[in-house]
Amino acid sequence: MAELNGALIGRGAEAELWLVGWMGRRAVAKRRVPKAYRLPELDRSLRQSRTKLEARLLREGRLAGVPTPLVYDVDLAPDSCVLTMEYIEGEQAKHLLNRLPLIGARRLSHRIGEAVGRLHTGGIVHGDLTTSNMLLRRGKLYFIDFGLGATTDALEVQGVDLRVLKEAFGSTHAHLGGCFDEMLLGYTTAYDRAAEAVERMKEIAARGRYTDQVEG
Amino acid sequence: MNPTAMLCLGIESTAHTVGAGVVDGRCNVLSNEMETYVPPEGGIHPREAANHHAERVVPVIRAAVEKAGARFSELELVAFSQGPGLGPCLRTGATAARSLAVSLGIPIIGVNHCIAHLEIGRGTTAARDPVLLYVSGGNTQVIAYMASRYRIFGETLDIGVGNLLDKFGRGMGLAFPAGPKIEKSAATNTDPYLPLPYSVKGMDISFSGILTAAEVKRREGAPASALCYSMQETVFAMLVEVTERAMAHAEKDEVLLGGGVAANSRLRQMLGRMAADRGAKMFVPASRLCVDNGAMIAWLGLLMHRSGVRMPLSKTKICQRFRTDEVEVAWRN
Numbered sequence: 001m002a003e004l005n006g007a008l009i010g011r012g013a014e015a016e017l018w019l020v021g022w023m024g025r026r027a028v029a030k031r032r033v034p035k036a037y038r039l040p041e042l043d044r045s046l047r048q049s050r051t052k053l054e055a056r057l058l059r060e061g062r063l064a065g066v067p068t069p070l071v072y073d074v075d076l077a078p079d080s081c082v083l084t085m086e087y088i089e090g091e092q093a094k095h096l097l098n099r100l101p102l103i104g105a106r107r108l109s110h111r112i113g114e115a116v117g118r119l120h121t122g123g124i125v126h127g128d129l130t131t132s133n134m135l136l137r138r139g140k141l142y143f144i145d146f147g148l149g150a151t152t153d154a155l156e157v158q159g160v161d162l163r164v165l166k167e168a169f170g171s172t173h174a175h176l177g178g179c180f181d182e183m184l185l186g187y188t189t190a191y192d193r194a195a196e197a198v199e200r201m202k203e204i205a206a207r208g209r210y211t212d213q214v215e216g
Numbered sequence: 217m218n219p220t221a222m223l224c225l226g227i228e229s230t231a232h233t234v235g236a237g238v239v240d241g242r243c244n245v246l247s248n249e250m251e252t253y254v255p256p257e258g259g260i261h262p263r264e265a266a267n268h269h270a271e272r273v274v275p276v277i278r279a280a281v282e283k284a285g286a287r288f289s290e291l292e293l294v295a296f297s298q299g300p301g302l303g304p305c306l307r308t309g310a311t312a313a314r315s316l317a318v319s320l321g322i323p324i325i326g327v328n329h330c331i332a333h334l335e336i337g338r339g340t341t342a343a344r345d346p347v348l349l350y351v352s353g354g355n356t357q358v359i360a361y362m363a364s365r366y367r368i369f370g371e372t373l374d375i376g377v378g379n380l381l382d383k384f385g386r387g388m389g390l391a392f393p394a395g396p397k398i399e400k401s402a403a404t405n406t407d408p409y410l411p412l413p414y415s416v417k418g419m420d421i422s423f424s425g426i427l428t429a430a431e432v433k434r435r436e437g438a439p440a441s442a443l444c445y446s447m448q449e450t451v452f453a454m455l456v457e458v459t460e461r462a463m464a465h466a467e468k469d470e471v472l473l474g475g476g477v478a479a480n481s482r483l484r485q486m487l488g489r490m491a492a493d494r495g496a497k498m499f500v501p502a503s504r505l506c507v508d509n510g511a512m513i514a515w516l517g518l519l520m521h522r523s524g525v526r527m528p529l530s531k532t533k534i535c536q537r538f539r540t541d542e543v544e545v546a547w548r549n
Contacts, residue, residue: 013457013464037489038453041409127418148418160418 064122090137113186159200226514229309230301237511266304295517298326299538352475
């Protein structure tokens with residue numbers, strides 16, 4: 001399988017990220033690599049359907065009012081499955097939250113909450129809400145990597161989304177007092193069923209999963 | 217007292233199997249006896265399994281001590297499965313352990329069954345810091361060590377994979393345990409793969425939809441061997457995928473397979489291929505140490521005892537929903 005023409009900038013369990021040129025612009029190519037351990041026909045259908053789903057979620061996320069990278073190209077050739085999208089040259093919310101004065105960090109947390117609320121209102125869950133998947137570029141807060149996302153209105157899945165985000169706030173930004181609550185405030189302004197989703201998040205935490213601390 | 221010479225007897229009784237094993241402080245398995253309750257029909261009935269265990273636990277313990285070439289008076293510690301598992305079954309093992317500890321005047325220690333699967337792998341293979349894919353009847357978890365606990369990186373949201381295979385097999389008239397029969401039938405298959413629901417949710421998996429879908433295909437006349445083949449290919453791909461995710465996330469380059477379903481050679485092949493492709497290594501303990509067994513309980517008991525854990529009798533209550541990440545892991549740095 002040919003390498004993409006560009007620089008490898010990341011590798012996860014499922015995909016490689018390449019920095020490539022696309023029509024004279026810088027772009028990110030996310031390639032879902034074939035997995036030899038599973039049947040070729042199963043492998044192909046999984047990679048194709050996930051690539052399509054991610055392209056769709058990026059678009060729907062934007063339509064729901066959350067900036068996401070523009071999808072330039074979707075290539076579903078059986079041995080490649082590449083999603084080429086806008087390269088967002090921004091600063092990760094993870095770094096910003098640690099760098100900004102508390103008041104700025106709170107304001108950013110509020111905006112993160114609003115964006116998550118808009119996604120959930122639009123029937124989208126992100127699936128991997130960490131502060132490294134949010135980038136600030138020229139005042140706009142972009143959400144990236146919808147690879148674990150889904151279209152659903154289910155409170156349970158929204159609760160897991162919040163739980164993962166809480167974990168991120170707790171482990172990476174533990175020193176930021178009140179930021180997670182500020183995030184929830186933003187979430188509440190953007191989503192009608194916020195109270196129910198937050199309640200579900202607490203239930204999920206109490207079940208002992210997605211948590212660093214043993215509760216009870 | 218020389219800690220490596222210390223003998224521990226472990227008692228296992230979480231589900232179908234009642235087992236006892238003797239292990240020394242170097243993780244030499246001196247004996248590992250077990251007997252498995254096979255329901256006359258259908259799935260496991262906890263009380264009937266517990267009755268079986270109650271009848272068999274004493275002979276199994278005796279056999280374990282005898283095979284180890286030891287005397288009861290030489291045992292210095294007794295360990296038992298405290299959970300997770302079926303209440304009546306767990307109680308049988310715990311009662312046996314308590315009586316033994318009291319009559320021999322030695323300490324008792326209750327251990328987490330899932331962690332025992334991982335520790336026996338570390339103790340008897342070259343794995344040092346693996347991600348464990350633990351696949352059995354009741355449990356399906358991906359576990360790895362992080363920040364002084366064994367954390368669950370992924371798990372089934374409904375039933376265990378062994379349970380899934382048993383239920384699927386029962387629909388086709390295959391007796392418990394159905395896994396080996398499914399494996400055999402799948403190996404003879406020449407028909408194309410039948411797509412079945414593939415349900416990976418982040419790091420978690422769900423099996424309930426696949427059972428219904430396979431049942432529908434069976435009623436529509438799909439050949440048994442094609443169903444077995446497609447079931448294995450789909451379910452094992454799900455398991456290997458979440459394991460790979462956990463390895464990437466936790467940054468580990470070893471994978472350990474444990475639980476009864478670890479006996480399946482197709483699963484081993486797929487997991488091994490995934491590991492090789494990412495430059496990692498796969499380890500599989502001996503098959504009698506993969507299934508539910510007393511030796512692994514004994515070894516974890518020893519590790520905990522040596523790290524200073526002490527349990528008064530009043531703290532030896534069983535815990536049916538004992539979670540892997542509840543245990544403070546004091547024996548690893």
